[in-house]
Amino acid sequence: MSRLNKFILFRILWRSNTTVPDEPKKSLxxxxxxxxxxxxxxxxxxxxxxxxxxxxxxxxxxxxxxxxxxxxxxxxTNPGEKEYHARLTESVTDLMLVGERIRNPESVAKINQLSSLANDGKLRCYNIGICSLMCLKSHGPEVKLYSSTCKYINPHWTEFYKTIVDVGIFGKWIKLEESMKDFDINPGEWNEDGQPNPNFKFFNSSLVSWDMKLK
Missing domain, CATH: 1.20.5 (Single alpha-helices involved in coiled-coils or other helix-helix interfaces)
Structure with missing residues (x-):
């Protein structure tokens, strides 16, 4: 056996006999x-x-x-479904506190439509994080007709934008706020020259006027 082989064998035997001290175990x-x-x-x-x-x-x-x-x-500040129905109820209350002669017909018509849809359960809210979408459904949650359960006759997802009723962002619902703009001003009550309109008629077809009538 050559000296080189002896040296290599000695190194192997020395390393095998050398023990590495164990590290101290750490507590949890x-x-x-x-x-x-x-x-x-x-x-x-x-x-x-x-x-x-x-x-x-x-x-x-x-x-x-x-x-x-x-x-x-x-x-x-993303508003949800509760905020929408709360604002809708507040809008109905605001219209009830205004006399029929000075209510804005457009505001009344829009709030009546939204109130009817909400009562029928045809409004559904989609929360997408940075904003919310209030969409129109063809049927209420209690309706179990074939047309409401069959996915093949439901509107395609590409037509989803057509069902959007309102958009909620920065703590407000845009369309609902626009509907209540100048709700206490009836443009048909006065002429352009500021004189009363002799052809002005009451706007009686309203869902929010029943408890305001005096008997």
Whole structure:
């Protein structure tokens, strides 16, 4: 056996007899401390890199921050189905407190239509995070007709936009708010010159006038 082979054999035998001291076992508390330290270190590195990138690209960072802030505000102020029905009830109450002569006919007609649909259960709310969609259904939840349960005769998803009744965003329902604009002004009561309209008639076909009539 050559000297080189003897040296290699000696090294192998020496390593096999050498024992590595065992590391001391850590307690559960110490493991948790080490884990949170590693997590904090990772977040610190990410924050440092993000701050450095923001300084190098201020315009890009400003756009990202604006989009993130807007998304958070939209999500926090997104109105839901309860807010819609509450606002609709409030609109009906507002119209009831206004005399029939000065109610806006367009507001009355629109609120009557929405109230009728809500009473029949034909309104359905879809919450998509940053806004909500109030959509029209062909049947109420209690109707179990074939036309309401068969998926093959229901409207295609590409026609979904046709069923949208209102859009809720920034804490308000757009169409509902537009319907109540100038609800206490009847444009037919006066002429363009400011004089009373002699041909003016009451708008009696209203669902919200029954309890306002004096007997």
């Amino acid at each position: 508390f110490q493991k948790l401390v080490d884990h949170f330290k590693n997590v904090a270190s990772d977040y610190k590195d990410v924050a440092i890199e993000t701050a450095k990138d923001m300084k190098e690209r201020p315009i890009k960072s400003g756009i990202y921050i604006s989009l993130l802030t807007t998304s958070v505000v939209l999500w926090k």
